[in-house]
Amino acid sequence: MKRDITQDITQDRDPLTLDGRTAGWGVHDSHRSAVREIFGLLALLAAVQYVSWLIPTPDDYKGIDHYLVLHSFMEIVSIVISMMVFAVGWNSRTEKIPGILVVLAGIFFVVGLLDFSHTFAYVGMPDFFGPNDGDKHLGFWMSARFVAALGLLAVAIQSWDRGASLSAKHLFLSVLVLLTLVLGWVIVNHQDWLPRWFIPGLGLTPAKKNVEYVIIMMNLATAVFLWRKLRKPQAVDAVMLWGAVCIMAMSELFFTMYSTMTGLYNVLGHIYKFVAYVLIYRAVVVESIDRPYRELANAQQKLELAVAASDTGLWDWNLSTGECYFSPVWKSQLGYQDAELENRLSTWKSLLHPDDCEAAIQRQKDFFSAPPDSRYESEFRLRHKDGSYRWIYSRGETILDDQGVAVRMVGSHTDITARKREEDRFRSAVQASPNAMIMVDEAGIIVLTNSQADSLFDYEGGGLIGANIEVLIPAVARKDHQRSLVAFVREPSRRAMGRERYLFARRRNGDEFRVEIGLTPITGQAGNYVLASVVDITSRLEAEKRIEKLINYDVLTELPNRQLLKDRVDHAISAAIRSDTRIAVLYLNLDRFKNVNDTLGHKVGDELLMNVAKRLTLAVRQSDTVARVVGDEFVIVLTDANEDVVARAAAKLLESISQTYVIQGQELVVTPSIGIALYPEDGADFDSLLQSADTAMNRVKQDGRNDFRFFAREMQMRTTRMLQLESAMHQALERNQFHVLYQPQVTMDGSKVVGVEALLRWTHPELGNISPAEFIPLAESSGQIVAIGSWVLRTAVMQLKEWMNAGLPPMVMAVNLSAVQFRHVNLPGLVSSILEDAELPPEYLELELTESVAMENAINAITVMDDLHARGVRLAIDDFGTGYSSLSYLKKFNVCKLKIDQSFVRDIATDEDDRAIVMAIIQMAGSLGFKTIAEGVETEAQSAFLRAQGCDEFQGYIFSKPLAADQLEQLLRRAG
Numbered sequence: 010m011k012r013d014i015t016q017d018i019t020q021d022r023d024p025l026t027l028d029g030r031t032a033g034w035g036v037h038d039s040h041r042s043a044v045r046e047i048f049g050l051l052a053l054l055a056a057v058q059y060v061s062w063l064i065p066t067p068d069d070y071k072g073i074d075h076y077l078v079l080h081s082f083m084e085i086v087s088i089v090i091s092m093m094v095f096a097v098g099w100n101s102r103t104e105k106i107p108g109i110l111v112v113l114a115g116i117f118f119v120v121g122l123l124d125f126s127h128t129f130a131y132v133g134m135p136d137f138f139g140p141n142d143g144d145k146h147l148g149f150w151m152s153a154r155f156v157a158a159l160g161l162l163a164v165a166i167q168s169w170d171r172g173a174s175l176s177a178k179h180l181f182l183s184v185l186v187l188l189t190l191v192l193g194w195v196i197v198n199h200q201d202w203l204p205r206w207f208i209p210g211l212g213l214t215p216a217k218k219n220v221e222y223v224i225i226m227m228n229l230a231t232a233v234f235l236w237r238k239l240r241k242p243q244a245v246d247a248v249m250l251w252g253a254v255c256i257m258a259m260s261e262l263f264f265t266m267y268s269t270m271t272g273l274y275n276v277l278g279h280i281y282k283f284v285a286y287v288l289i290y291r292a293v294v295v296e297s298i299d300r301p302y303r304e305l306a307n308a309q310q311k312l313e314l315a316v317a318a319s320d321t322g323l324w325d326w327n328l329s330t331g332e333c334y335f336s337p338v339w340k341s342q343l344g345y346q347d348a349e350l351e352n353r354l355s356t357w358k359s360l361l362h363p364d365d366c367e368a369a370i371q372r373q374k375d376f377f378s379a380p381p382d383s384r385y386e387s388e389f390r391l392r393h394k395d396g397s398y399r400w401i402y403s404r405g406e407t408i409l410d411d412q413g414v415a416v417r418m419v420g421s422h423t424d425i426t427a428r429k430r431e432e433d434r435f436r437s438a439v440q441a442s443p444n445a446m447i448m449v450d451e452a453g454i455i456v457l458t459n460s461q462a463d464s465l466f467d468y469e470g471g472g473l474i475g476a477n478i479e480v481l482i483p484a485v486a487r488k489d490h491q492r493s494l495v496a497f498v499r500e501p502s503r504r505a506m507g508r509e510r511y512l513f514a515r516r517r518n519g520d521e522f523r524v525e526i527g528l529t530p531i532t533g534q535a536g537n538y539v540l541a542s543v544v545d546i547t548s549r550l551e552a553e554k555r556i557e558k559l560i561n562y563d564v565l566t567e568l569p570n571r572q573l574l575k576d577r578v579d580h581a582i583s584a585a586i587r588s589d590t591r592i593a594v595l596y597l598n599l600d601r602f603k604n605v606n607d608t609l610g611h612k613v614g615d616e617l618l619m620n621v622a623k624r625l626t627l628a629v630r631q632s633d634t635v636a637r638v639v640g641d642e643f644v645i646v647l648t649d650a651n652e653d654v655v656a657r658a659a660a661k662l663l664e665s666i667s668q669t670y671v672i673q674g675q676e677l678v679v680t681p682s683i684g685i686a687l688y689p690e691d692g693a694d695f696d697s698l699l700q701s702a703d704t705a706m707n708r709v710k711q712d713g714r715n716d717f718r719f720f721a722r723e724m725q726m727r728t729t730r731m732l733q734l735e736s737a738m739h740q741a742l743e744r745n746q747f748h749v750l751y752q753p754q755v756t757m758d759g760s761k762v763v764g765v766e767a768l769l770r771w772t773h774p775e776l777g778n779i780s781p782a783e784f785i786p787l788a789e790s791s792g793q794i795v796a797i798g799s800w801v802l803r804t805a806v807m808q809l810k811e812w813m814n815a816g817l818p819p820m821v822m823a824v825n826l827s828a829v830q831f832r833h834v835n836l837p838g839l840v841s842s843i844l845e846d847a848e849l850p851p852e853y854l855e856l857e858l859t860e861s862v863a864m865e866n867a868i869n870a871i872t873v874m875d876d877l878h879a880r881g882v883r884l885a886i887d888d889f890g891t892g893y894s895s896l897s898y899l900k901k902f903n904v905c906k907l908k909i910d911q912s913f914v915r916d917i918a919t920d921e922d923d924r925a926i927v928m929a930i931i932q933m934a935g936s937l938g939f940k941t942i943a944e945g946v947e948t949e950a951q952s953a954f955l956r957a958q959g960c961d962e963f964q965g966y967i968f969s970k971p972l973a974a975d976q977l978e979q980l981l982r983r984a985g
Contacts, residue, residue, distance in 0.1 A: 039242045047252035054281060056261055061277055062266070063201045077131065083279045084128040090286045091121030094293045099182075109245055110170045113293060115159030115185045123153035126196075147206035151220055154261065158227040163255055165234035169243055171925075189442070200622040213265065221265045226324040228258035249292030256285040275633040318473055322422035324405070326354065329416055333357070342401070342424045344394030362398050381409065385420060429739050444527075444542040451536055453478045466544060483515050514543065523547045563637040563861055565615055568620035574636035574644055581634075582688060593655040595645040595693075596684040596702035597625070597662065600714040602641040605677065617674045617679065620982035629658065630666045641806040644699065652719070659683050659717040667715070683710040683717035689721045733790050737773055742800060747771055749804050750971035753980070754823065754942060754964045762984055764821030764855065766964060767805035767969050770798070789829050798830045803843050806854060808974050810847045817981050823855040825887060828862040832869075837876040844882075851881030855906070859888045863902060871901050878903040885942075889930060900937055907934045909960070911945025918950035931958045 020093040036044055085708050095118040099111075128134070128147035175620045195202055204216035237252040263278030326332075333354045339348040343360065350356050361369055369389040376385040385405045390398040405420020439457060448457035457471045466473065466481055473480075479487045482956045514524040523679035527542040569577065581592045599621065606614040618641060625643060626633045634646040647658055663681060670677045684706025692698035693927025704718040712718075741747055747769060754764040771779045788794040802824050809822040830836060856877065862885060863870045874884055885906040909930055916923045927943075943955050946965030955963060969980060 019837065036239045037241050040239045040248050043216075043240070043246070043248035047248055047255075050252065050284075052837065054256060054284070056283075056662060061273065064273075070488045077134070080131060081128055081134070083283045084124055085131075086285060087286045088121045088128070088469055090290045091117040091124065094289060095121065097293055109164055109167070109295070110245075112160060112164050112167070113245075115182050116156065116164070117289075118182065119185045119189045120157045120160075120517045123149050123156065124903060125707065127153060130707070139585045145196060145200060147217070148200065148203055151217070152192055152196070152204065153365060154224050155220070157226045157257070159253075161250070161257075162231045162234070164250075165231045165238070165254075168237065169245065177345060205293050213545050221261050222703075224257045225261045228254045228261065228274070232258070239516070240747070246292040249288045253285040253288040256281050256288065261284060262758070274858065313580055324357075324403075324420055324422065325420040327416070328418060335635050338424050343391055343399065349394075356487070357391075360391040362392070365389040381407070381413070381415075385418070388425070399424055400426045400465070413965065437727060439540075442542070445545075447473070447478070447481075447543060448531070448538055449478045449541070450538055456538065457540075461542065465516075466514070467981075481514055483521050486513065496629060499824075504727060504828065523550055556565050566619055566637050568622050568626075568643075569634060569636040571636065573636045574634065574646070576697045577634045577636075578646055578698065580854070581646060584648070585688060587650075590649045590692075591651060592688045593647040593650045593658075594663070594686045594688070594698045595655070595659060595717075596686075596699065596706045597643040597645065597666075597668075597681045598683075598706055598710070599641040600680045600710075602679060603968045605679070606795045609675070609677075611677070613672055613677075616679060617670060619673070620670050621679070624665045624668075625662065628661050644702070650687075654686070655685055655719075656717075659685060663715070664718060680715035681798050682706050682714050684709060684720065685717060686720045731787060734776070734779065734787055738771075738784065738788060738793055738797075741771060742796060743774070746773055747797065747800065748973075749801060749808070749975060750962050752971040753810070753977070754821070755968050756962055756963050757951075757952070757960055759968060762820060762981060764823055764976065765809075765964060766823040766857075766971075767808075767825075771803050785827070789827050792829065794827045794829045795833060798827055799839060799843075802840070804844075806843050806847045806849055809853060810849045812978060813849075815978070818870050821852060821853055821855045821858055821883065823885065826858045826862075827860075831858050831862055832866075833871065836873065837880060840877065841880050852883065855883040855885055857885045857887040857908065860886050869900075871903070896900070904939060906940045906942055906961075907939060908941040911965075914943050914945045914951055914955075914965075917954050918948065924954065927960075928958050931960055935959065 016185070058462060066438055095114045097110075099114040100117075127147075130145045176452050199579035206217040208214060229302040231254045232251055235247055235254065238247040239251070250483040260278045261846055263274045263281060266274045280816040301863065320343050323334075323336040324339055325334040332353065333352050333356070335350065335352055335356070340347055340350050343350075346512075358366070358370070366389075369387055372387040373385070376383065385403070385407075387403045388404070389401055390403050393399050402423045402425045403420060405418055408417040408419065410416045425521050436457065439448070440459045442459060442461065445462035446457075446459045447455055447462050449455050454478050455473045455478055458471070461951065463469075463470050463472060476496060512524055512526055513521050515521050523546050523548045525544045527544075529540040529542075530539040531540055561570060562568065563570045578592075578594065584590075585592050602614065602617075618637070620636070621641075621643070622637065625645065629635060629645055629647065632648055634644075636644045636646075638644050645658075645662070650658070662683060666679065666681045670679070684702045686692055686698045686701035686705065691701040705718050709716050709718045750768045750770055752768060753762045754766060755762055771781075771784055773779060785794070788797055805822050805824050809820070813819055826836075833839075840854070840856070841851075844854060844893060858870075863874075877884060883906070884902075884904040885908055886902070886904055887908045888910040889907045908932060909927055911924045913930075917927050931941050940961040941959075942962040942964065943951075943960050944964050946952055946955065946963040946967050948967065950963075952963065952967060969977075972980065
């Protein structure tokens, strides 16, 4: 038996869920109407039973007249129903019998036999196998009811999907018949083996009542199991069976209540039994007979709907009589009603388009001469009722008689006007495409091209139609292409042909070129096709190569640039991890390369860089990488290298790069500084390795250049500290982290404070006190010294003005200038502006600049000094003796004071050289008209020596350390 698809759908659903398939109490939609009908019937029968139970039975009640006739009629109907159930169930199929119908057929065959025996063994009927009596006919009755209840329970419990073989069917029936014969023999011949069922005058025995109750319980259990069958559609009407067993239970209840065999309860019990059998008749007999007709009607209706919905017209041509039949859909395709067109072959011919008439009729003639198993197919246009023409696809086949002669031709018409229009639009779109378009069928035959394709492959218009696509494919790729084409047509989503979009194609003259292919699968009535969009990308690929070179390579040296270098370092690190090896990153910078550009020009500098690049490439292995990252800086990556290998490679690079270059007739010599970082010790990625190598290279620069050095942790710590301070310095001013201390400048006898020096200090909330020797050079290199210096100058000037307003005697405020400040074009204007804002006379401000700053650009220094001097500002040379002063320039400096550096003062009491230098400075200053001031004076011996040599002033811890403004004010008041 074919399983209903709804069985699979509902297996995993909750039967109590109203989901469109199961209704309340888990009943499937297909049973809902029948369940409501049975519920109504059960309610009615229950009401009748309840009312009959309320009616009292008179003591002298003798039963119903003519009861025997009524009993015989109802039993005979039940017997007929039982045999009909047997007949239908037994013959439902021949090849594979459903188990449920076999069981039902066998049960009701036995029940029919037992009911027949019960009917003819009834008291009042002719004797049946001996004298009839109450116990005899009740023996058959109880046996029939018990077999029916037990059999229906077995039906309800077992699966209704399992079948039964023909042999099992006969075996089952044979066993049942045998048991029935044995049971009948016992009832007829040995009633003493059975209990008494009824005693006249006393009524039913307890044995009969108890057996009836057992039968009732069996029927109720059957009802429960059948109810569970209602969760899904069934091959047998389960609702009717369920209603039947419920009524049979009610019927058996009547048979526990009667006191006379011809009474009302007995009659009602037989009536309820009759109703139950009618339901069984509907469930099996009616359903089995009616279902095939319903299915046939449904199938026919679906076929008619499918034909109508598909807009397929049917035609039938009787070749022997010439008669034709055109279906209503055939005519409606052309806008006609059924009666408006005659069913003649001439009707079809009269509707043909003039341009298609000859070809369509010839196609029919060709079909009749074709082999018998051929199929007729033709496309033509037929005139519509409105005068337009519709494209029709006609197909058909012949029907042969017993002698193999064609007697009829039947077929269908399908309106393909829309498809033809789509094909026309498709062809127009293909022709209008700017790309070359080629359409091939499953065999690889070209069926459609556009002019761009003809031009691209050098064929005349339409010259490719009918050719195999392989003519456009290089010979070496044809086998792979055919295999990919077949795979793509079968499963386009996998895009087997598009695995490599950039392919080679072949022109008519044999030239090969690069193309990009886009594929589109097309499914048509005639088969599957592939539409290929072909673009010549030869020029584009060449341009992409040029772009890739511009992106990844240095334009000047053609070495890898920083981006490609990073990719290669990342790849080298991955390989080193797998092989447990090390790599080295060498950061190379050319020493004083700027001088080459500044003196000889950038053209010479560029040629020098190209020569250096060539030497670097020749000096390393082919597996290593040489890259130019910026300017005159190169990076070399060595794979599978240890310290010894790297050191030898670095020495080789030093030697190679340091050899003489001849550029534009000039001999040039440049030296490199090389910093080396090793993976994994000095960094785990590209950025950290490059930073470590750069740090090491800068250390080489600091130590004298023309050398190489491996990265050390202290270098990184120093660099990290520098970056940390530089970042913190950006916010130090606005967060008030800077402050100024003041150190008194005193006459050599210590009697008078003639000035103070403003000293900048930085206290960070996390880093603590930071030495000026550490942060001032950093401020100068980062350019922040301009803003910081301006703040120091303004703070010091305002503080001096505040002291003078507070009544302290006038004195000089000395403020240091950095090299960056001194070179600033607006320095004189800034100084004047600050003095004006503070309303302080310029002669109280003394600006200190170091000897090296003054001599860096002596001519410019003289100009700035003259400008400041003209504005009334005093100038002093700080740290004198540590630089390389030229006396010819020194005498031109408009300064008033030389400041002796504390490095000479520290040991003048014990070091003859320091004493000689200090004596010379004091004597020279005197001869030039400059005053002298010694810094860092801390002992009496130092002070005595300086006084003896004629030094004018000093400052140092012997008098006072640098103090905050309020502390210095107290000191000055005590001294005054």
